[in-house]
Amino acid sequence: MKKTFLIVLGLAAGLRGYGQTTVPLTARMEQVGLTFALGPGGQPTYAVQYGAQAVLKPSRLGLALADGQGFDGPLEVVGSETKEVDETWRPVWGEVRSIRNHYQQLTVHLRQPAPPRRQLDVVFRVFADGVGFRYEFPAQSALQYFTVQDEKTEFNLPANHKAFWIPGDYDSNEYTYSTTRLSEVNSANIEAIQLKSAPQRVQTPLMLKSDDGLYINIHEAALVNYPALMLNVDTKTFGLSSQLVPDATGTGAKAYLQAPEHTPWRTIIVSNKAPDVLASKLILNLNEPTKLTETSWIQPQKFVGVWWEMHVNKASWNYSDVSNIKLADTDWGKLTPNGHHGANTANVKRYIDFAAKYGLQSVLVEGWNVGWEDWANNWKEEVFDFVTPYPDFAVAELQQYAQSKGVKLMMHHETSSSVTNYERRQDAAYRFMKEHNYDAVKTGYVGRIIPRGEHHDGQWMVNHYVRTAQKTADNHIMVDMHESVRPTGLHRTYPNWLASEAARGNEFNAWSSGNPPEHETILPFTRLIGGPMDYTPGIFQIKLEGWNPQRNQGKQVHTTLTKQLALYVTLYSPLQMAADLPEAYEQHLDAFQFIRDVPVDWDDTRILLAEPGEYITTARKAKGKDEWYVGSITDEQARQQQIKLDFLTPGQQYEAILYADGKGGSWDKNPQAYQIRRQKVTSKTTLKLQLAPGGGTAISIKPSR
């Protein structure tokens, strides 16, 4: 939404004569201190403190350019400026109604000491919960077009912290997290999705915990026109160095830029309290405000979909079982149907009926369009056309039917990572959507990227995602991107970009070793630091053999049923799927009531308890209502928790409904055991929660009538 007010509290001292040039230069906000200095060789460095504790030791700054005349040698400080900003703004949707953006900014003007005397600015913003900084390339005759060959930014940690990490794969972030000391980071034996990495390379957001109790998160904000940042870990010194995702030329080039330009923000969130990391708005604050002035078409929502039934081998995306088709040459009407195509008209109507009956806004349909017979892993360019339905999917009839029931259909565009093909067809695809009354699309990027040689997380693809966010916005379309680069807060700028997957979602439980119970206690500290995730919670039929005994033998979601409910609160997203099949929900309508009730947009959020890899308990206040929802989850450990409801309006009586693990419940032995109880509560109440191993509790709290 709009900025409500902006107070520039003060411009810096030292603006005379282009500012101060004596290093070190410092900036501070409450506990967080930043020091900029020049190293012995004249290279710029920075260091971060939290109170008396070192967060980052002096760490190198700089960039190497392809022409050899970059900013990786000595630089001189030719000036500096500071200013303080304190403003508050309202997101279009989110975890809180308004966000304070309060920081001290230090801009350091640097210059090469010898010709071509190129200039580089480093801009630091110091918040009470961390630091963001970026490189800015001012307009100058000596630097117009240039290629970033390597970024030299370091994050030198003072000790062998505990790290929550996934491999630095250039093409996938769909991994379970490893929790090790920095000295033990090694992804050599991790089962790869499509690994292009090195054993000591990890992805951001990287969550760290020091032995002296600091929680540190390293990531980036506003990733635009630049490759994603990965980190090489020095397992001896505990220094992290930047690894940008390279382009397709094989020259090691990373980013093609034109001045004036800037890099994304490099971010360090820090606190001695884990909940502060989850509550941080630092990354959102470092993103640009949206340029959209009319946002009523952007609707946070819950949805069901013809989707999980494919994952559990009850249905297929493809309409027929041939293995070798050509998009342009195939007469789809003449293919022999395989008899279990999920996206058939009758089945979609069933989902529409279900959504309408239980008040969910929309129905996603995957596999509606031709091309799924051999869509993946063939490095085929012409895979989908995004406008031709299978013979058994009646677009117009379904759209009319959905409309008559007050339900929206959600479009699906799997690109198979043939992005050149998608870009050629995007205009026509969005035109088709608008003609058929779709206003939200889930995109997918499974497989190797075309343009061949490019990576999911390289500059070219980063620009594609951003362009797609803009292009969908131009068409008043909401978008949910799967297999994209992990988010960096761009949903502030593009509030129609409701969510991304960009991590290992619930689906992995259906066809791999799955996600361990700790997974969802780490995601908010890592992947979700950048933005909402379409995790697809809400699986009630936890043992998957029930759907297909042969093909799902031993498969299950690593959860209890009520933990699935709690995820709607602990994993924030404005777009939440009720991922299971209607027939699964209809067997547990009492528990399903929580999914019906839980909002996807909030006025306030309180992180009550949190420890990465162990537990998270979050309370949120519904947008525009005096209703609260609590989610509490644990890893494989059973836990007792006491939570004070002191966030409730004093004096007001509420009724809480607790959806808790049942007696003897546990994710592996008895995942579907649950109990639902009602309790009168006030702001003085303390609730006792009992979480089963791999379990969770969900609570709705509404004013008593």
Next chain:
Amino acid sequence: MKKTFLIVLGLAAGLRGYGQTTVPLTARMEQVGLTFALGPGGQPTYAVQYGAQAVLKPSRLGLALADGQGFDGPLEVVGSETKEVDETWRPVWGEVRSIRNHYQQLTVHLRQPAPPRRQLDVVFRVFADGVGFRYEFPAQSALQYFTVQDEKTEFNLPANHKAFWIPGDYDSNEYTYSTTRLSEVNSANIEAIQLKSAPQRVQTPLMLKSDDGLYINIHEAALVNYPALMLNVDTKTFGLSSQLVPDATGTGAKAYLQAPEHTPWRTIIVSNKAPDVLASKLILNLNEPTKLTETSWIQPQKFVGVWWEMHVNKASWNYSDVSNIKLADTDWGKLTPNGHHGANTANVKRYIDFAAKYGLQSVLVEGWNVGWEDWANNWKEEVFDFVTPYPDFAVAELQQYAQSKGVKLMMHHETSSSVTNYERRQDAAYRFMKEHNYDAVKTGYVGRIIPRGEHHDGQWMVNHYVRTAQKTADNHIMVDMHESVRPTGLHRTYPNWLASEAARGNEFNAWSSGNPPEHETILPFTRLIGGPMDYTPGIFQIKLEGWNPQRNQGKQVHTTLTKQLALYVTLYSPLQMAADLPEAYEQHLDAFQFIRDVPVDWDDTRILLAEPGEYITTARKAKGKDEWYVGSITDEQARQQQIKLDFLTPGQQYEAILYADGKGGSWDKNPQAYQIRRQKVTSKTTLKLQLAPGGGTAISIKPSR
């Protein structure tokens, strides 16, 4: 146009039991013989004879696939078929009214002797003037998606022939020709356009001449969904081996295919008479007939353009002289005009007036659209948008003005090789064209390709050119592609693809060492074997200092004035530019009359005299008229020629107008000397031509009234 009739004269003997499997297998058409055999290691080979002369010694066939299970090892013959086809078809436009397609076809069915027992067919077509063959991958369960890693096709020449060659650059064919023995092929010291090659690698069409008088041309036909073929020359054995242009992955992969599929045709044109090579329709015959049924919108034409004045430094493509702009952020109206922008409304009107006055159909305008300030060599993706005119180019007004004068404007789309950007904007660009009454576009691909790492001549770009031919056809737009891969006869299939540049055009004379006088005597034997070239002949102001003494010092076109006229006949194209400025033509309106008269579409063509690198004399009959036009050109040698007009209708009286070099004329000393004389002629006349060094003669012959 349409096939007029098709006679399948006979299916082969030996179709019983899946055909003959005893090698060698042979096929023959008149003097040309083809032998297929298996080599000592079981690898397939082929050899070509012309009468008793060996054209190609036994030469290897095969393909290596990326999965290691390709067709580069031993194969067994599991069957073969032959058939003879004799049909005649009419091109939509061209050098002749109808084309005979008469060949003997031999299909050899091959199979790997061990599992996976993949099948491969080699299909040979033997014509009276050469051989075409291609690999075909039948539909089979053991081969669906596959990657061609290398093509193993060889062309083993029996002796150290003379070769007319350019370096095997993956990104440019804009070279002058080297004429050497095969043993001396070496491009190491050739000034590169953007060379990615090896010293002994050359491009096709490769023209060869043997000491015993054979003229041999090696090229390919119907290049679709495959990279261009280049040739590695073994300077000791005179063997040529295939080099396909690689993709961007850096893995050496060449083509991503899906069976059923086939490669382009590999072609060997051969004769003991040089004119036969120029007259060959082998490559057109190997291309697919067009699917277009309504072609009245395809109009061969002559045009002038706001173009040469930029090359001769009288005007600029760019509107202002800033060096660093961003397409999306620039307020074009606020830029300071440089005062010499060529594509301004008044100047374009001048060209429209000129075209209207002298009966030329259209006016090309380059530099009309924003983005030219820093368009080249920056590896910038968002260079042009193809729909925004510069402030001084009044699109609507000019379109109205042109229409009132009966003249068409021709669109220009320079992509700067940012092809991803062009593809995203192609739909909008063509919509803009149709809205503004444009029906022809000249495209350009200057610079390094984006998708980065891809090459102009790789599979991805080959598909782009073909897709663009199709997409323009869908919009009833004619297209002329510059800096594209060299043609392979696809104008049969896409008759709206009127011409390409794809070689070193006349423009090089304006800003480089230029094209030597022999250049245009080689082009028809090389580049034009694949299809028409937009060479931009017709330069009258040959010494370029006249336009800009400072910047054009010593620059000139390496030609006489009347050689420029002769090129309209010797270099066939349905799209011919009168490339010079109106003021140049207005000083020589008597000579300009030939350009006004000469057609661009023909009923018949006779190559009267030809020797590559020395001279070409061609006579053509105007479409639907009893009018003939003759062009005769020479290299730097003065020549006398006698040409018999026995192609004229017997008994008919004609008036010939001869545009000949003037006395003492020569390309370097006195290029503008010319004489025009009229002469009564009949079919019994023999004309004596006197060509100056670097000169030429043009003749129009019309029935006497």
